[in-house]
Amino acid sequence: MIELQGIGIGQGVAIGRVLRMPEPLPEPVTTRSTLDPDAELARATASMHVVAEDLEARGERAGGTAQEVLEAQAMMAEDPTLIEEVTSRLHKHQTAERAVFEAFATFRDQMLALGGYLGERAADLDDVAQRVIANLGGLPAPGVPDPAEAFVLVAHDLAPADTALLNLDKVLGLITIDGGPTSHTAILAREKSITAIVGTHAAAQLADGDEVIIDAANGIVLVAPSAKQLAEARARILAREARALAPIGPGRLKDGIPVPLLANLGSADGAAKAVALGAEGVGLFRTEFLFLDSTSAPTVTQQREQYERMLREFPGQKVVVRALDAGADKPLAFLNDAAEENPALGLRGLRALRASEDILREQLTALAEADAATDADLWVMAPMVSTVEEAAYFTALAHELGLKTAGVMVEVPSAALLADRILAQTDFASIGTNDLTQYTLAADRMLGSVAAFQDPWHPAVLRLVGEVGAAGASLGKPVGVCGEAAADPLLAVVLVGLGATTLSMSASALADVRASLADFTLEQARHLAAAALTADGAASARAAATAIAHSYTSTAPTGTGPTVLTTPERGTQK
Numbered sequence: 001m002i003e004l005q006g007i008g009i010g011q012g013v014a015i016g017r018v019l020r021m022p023e024p025l026p027e028p029v030t031t032r033s034t035l036d037p038d039a040e041l042a043r044a045t046a047s048m049h050v051v052a053e054d055l056e057a058r059g060e061r062a063g064g065t066a067q068e069v070l071e072a073q074a075m076m077a078e079d080p081t082l083i084e085e086v087t088s089r090l091h092k093h094q095t096a097e098r099a100v101f102e103a104f105a106t107f108r109d110q111m112l113a114l115g116g117y118l119g120e121r122a123a124d125l126d127d128v129a130q131r132v133i134a135n136l137g138g139l140p141a142p143g144v145p146d147p148a149e150a151f152v153l154v155a156h157d158l159a160p161a162d163t164a165l166l167n168l169d170k171v172l173g174l175i176t177i178d179g180g181p182t183s184h185t186a187i188l189a190r191e192k193s194i195t196a197i198v199g200t201h202a203a204a205q206l207a208d209g210d211e212v213i214i215d216a217a218n219g220i221v222l223v224a225p226s227a228k229q230l231a232e233a234r235a236r237i238l239a240r241e242a243r244a245l246a247p248i249g250p251g252r253l254k255d256g257i258p259v260p261l262l263a264n265l266g267s268a269d270g271a272a273k274a275v276a277l278g279a280e281g282v283g284l285f286r287t288e289f290l291f292l293d294s295t296s297a298p299t300v301t302q303q304r305e306q307y308e309r310m311l312r313e314f315p316g317q318k319v320v321v322r323a324l325d326a327g328a329d330k331p332l333a334f335l336n337d338a339a340e341e342n343p344a345l346g347l348r349g350l351r352a353l354r355a356s357e358d359i360l361r362e363q364l365t366a367l368a369e370a371d372a373a374t375d376a377d378l379w380v381m382a383p384m385v386s387t388v389e390e391a392a393y394f395t396a397l398a399h400e401l402g403l404k405t406a407g408v409m410v411e412v413p414s415a416a417l418l419a420d421r422i423l424a425q426t427d428f429a430s431i432g433t434n435d436l437t438q439y440t441l442a443a444d445r446m447l448g449s450v451a452a453f454q455d456p457w458h459p460a461v462l463r464l465v466g467e468v469g470a471a472g473a474s475l476g477k478p479v480g481v482c483g484e485a486a487a488d489p490l491l492a493v494v495l496v497g498l499g500a501t502t503l504s505m506s507a508s509a510l511a512d513v514r515a516s517l518a519d520f521t522l523e524q525a526r527h528l529a530a531a532a533l534t535a536d537g538a539a540s541a542r543a544a545a546t547a548i549a550h551s552y553t554s555t556a557p558t559g560t561g562p563t564v565l566t567t568p569e570r571g572t573q574k
Contacts, residue, residue, distance in 0.1 A: 002223040005452075006175070006200030008216035009186050011489060011512045013236045014152065014173030014195040015225075018210040019145055021155035025130055025137075028097035037090040044086050044096040047135040051128060052077040054141070058164060064269055066164035066188055068289075069124075077128050082107060097136050104129035123179065127159035146170070152214065154206050157198075163188040173214040175221055177203045191270075193508045197221055217488070243515045248278035251503070251514050255521040259496055261514055262318065262504035264482060268306065271313035274507040278514065281318035281377070283430065283504020284482035285310060287363070291324055297359050300366045307370035311378060318377045320430060320480070320504070322409065323363055323394075325349050325383035344444060349384025349411075350394060361401065368402035379405040381430055385422070386414045392425040409482075411435035416464035419471035426477075429468055431500070433483025437461050455538035456485035462498060462532055462541065469499015480504060489516035494545055496522070497529030524552050 033040050052074040059070030076082070085103035090096065104125050111122040130142045144153060144162050150172050157179040166174075174196040179185050189196040195214050200221060206212070213222040213233045222229055251261035262283030263274035274282070290298050290306055311319055326348065353360040364380065371378040382394040385408040398406035407428035410416050416436065423429055433456040438444065440461050443453030456462075465481070472479035480502040481495050487509035493516055495503065503513060520528070528545045535541035 001225055001229070004200050004202045004221040004223065006197035006203070006219055006221065007180065007186075008219040009189045009196040009198060010193065010506075010508060011217045011487070012173070012193070012195030012214070012240065013216070013233050014214040015230060015233050015237070016150060016152040016172035016212065018154050018175075018206050018208055018212060019147060019151035020206070020208055021153060021158070022142065022145065024126075024142060025133055025139070028095065028101050028133060030098055031095060032093050033090075033095045037087075037093070040090045040094075040096045040099070041087055043136060044090070044100055044132070045083065047096070047132045048077050048083070048100075050135050051131045051141075054131070055128075062164035064191060066191070069188065070164060073124050073128055076125060077132065097133050100129055100132050100136070104132075123157045123159070130159075144171070152212055154203055158185045163192075163194075166192070166194065168192065168194070173197075175200050175203045175206070175212070175214065177201060190506050190508060240512065243511050246511070246515070248511075249514075250280055251517055253496070253517055253520060253522055253525065255523075257522050259500075259517055260318070260502045261510050262320070262480070262482075262502055263507045263510070264504050265310070265507075268309040268313060270507065271310060274510075275313065277507045277510050279507055279510060281314055281320075282310070283318075283320050283480055283502060285319060285321045287322060287324055288326065291326065297362065300362050300369070303363060303366035304369045304373075307367055308373055311370055311374035311376040314376045316375060316377065318379060318502075320379040320381060320407075320482070321367060323350070323360065323380060323382050324353060326352055344438070350382045350390055351384060353382075354390075354393070360397070364398055364401045364403060371403065377405075378403070379407060379428065381407040381409050381428070383409050383432075384411055384435075385409060386412045388418055388421045388425060391415075391422040395426040410464075410468050412439045413464055416467050419468040420474065423468075423471050423475050423477045428478040428480070429472060430480040430482050430504075431465055431468055433461065433465070433481060433485035436464060436483065437485075440464060456483065456488075457491060457532065457538040457541045459533055459535050459537070459541050462494065462529070465495060465500070466498040466529070466533070472501065473499055478502065487513065489513050490528075490542070490545060490549060492516060493520050493525045493549070494529045494532050497525035497527070519553050520549070524548075 055070045055074040055077065059067035062070065082103055085106060086099045089099035089102055108122045108125045111125065134141050144166060150170050152173045152175065153171050154175045156177045158174065158176060163185050171194070174189060174194050176185055176198045177200060179198040186196070186198050195216050197214055197216055197219060203221065206223065210223055211225065213225045213229060215222065251259045253259060260280045261278065262281045263279035264284040265271060265274060265282055266286045267289045290303060307321070347355060367378065367380055380398050380403050382390070385391050385394070391408045394408065395406045405427045407426050407430060408415065408422060409432050410419065410429050411432040415422055419429065437454055437456045437458065441453045441458060443450040469479050478501045479499055481500045482504040484505065485491050486495060486503040487505035489512045492503050492513045496517065505513065528548050531544040531548045532541040535544050
């Protein structure tokens, strides 16, 4: 048995035999074209148009986030700047195939150099180029194999056009050699609830027919597993299927203490699915989708219409909206696109909004108007707050513009360490564990080479979460967790033990977390948290909490366990 490490997407488990994605088309040869440049340009633009139409059609069939991704790819296929690059090469008497290859490669390298969100999009350009070159040569477009039997797909980094339309009756799971947790492969795998592991560099050694277990919860691929490992994996698969069929109810601990389970959403389009999966509201509504493709900020009216769509999906329920979080990997031309040496530590989040306060005021005004027109319980929060003064500024401005409940995201260590003073100035806190982990361990969460450090189980991260939880309990202020750490069923219990009063996650994770919480009392959750805090690293913290969890869910009587660290009572839910 061989164990391969990667980044798990979701909590699923899958068993199957490997089928590798076909290798990409070979690089077009460098030969002088026998056609004149205009004729080659006509070939190139015709193929680019065909590919754009195909991607749009695939998007319409897929719907949801996949449609947005594929429409963005279709725009790439006919991007005027790319056509200019192709044209300039054709005038040097290159073939259309070679000109397309070089033009797209130039843009891909530029995006890779930028890193972060844009770097993750480089693979999308490669896919579009491959499709155009295939069309020029009269070849089938690159795609997923379609054998008669079900399989585990292994690819370098699956293209969005393929991920969006995967036949889930055939594809048992997905392993990518490249890619990271924010790649389109990962985003679409989460949305479609595909059991996947990305960034598994050693998966290059896998061969067709190898039997594997994909354990997304633990980020591992087991190659040639033993009979015992196969039996355990099958039992976990059956247990997850049973949980998915269980009646949906509110999140609560074994002793009846409520822990509302909320959804992380990027647009109103995912609201209906989140409600169907049992979301009790929204813990993180990302508003960037309104801004990212714009050359100017959307108007108050345009924003209000979108916010009202979301709020109407959750009548009487809590909806937490994050103010525009631009910068770092998501620069905006009208806000903060100036080059910075280290944009992750630069003018981003609330810092960027304060530098262009009219944009912040317009967004908060639109939210206040949407709130007045609907009956959801709207909360707003500021991203990237690092000082007490910033918390006071945002809260006062939100109240001034008519919003009742205003809070802050805790994503940097300074905010966690001063949580008592920050919460004294605001109405609530929401912990973004993705960025908090990044800044605590000084490891860029977009960089695959340091992905191993991006683990919210690390005791340093958990200690900071505990600081915020204790401050919230002391002041009677709610403390939520909206990072992907909340989607880890066991870590969710630990977070509650550290003082989290609500948990927000991808909607597909709600059933697993709901079932996990129901296995533990609040006292037991605190025992798990205490055990994790005594560890030296992320792996040992998880192992310590797992050992305690097993003692509670097997034969140990309720209430046994290690001596719990003293923590204040949980804050009341607002």
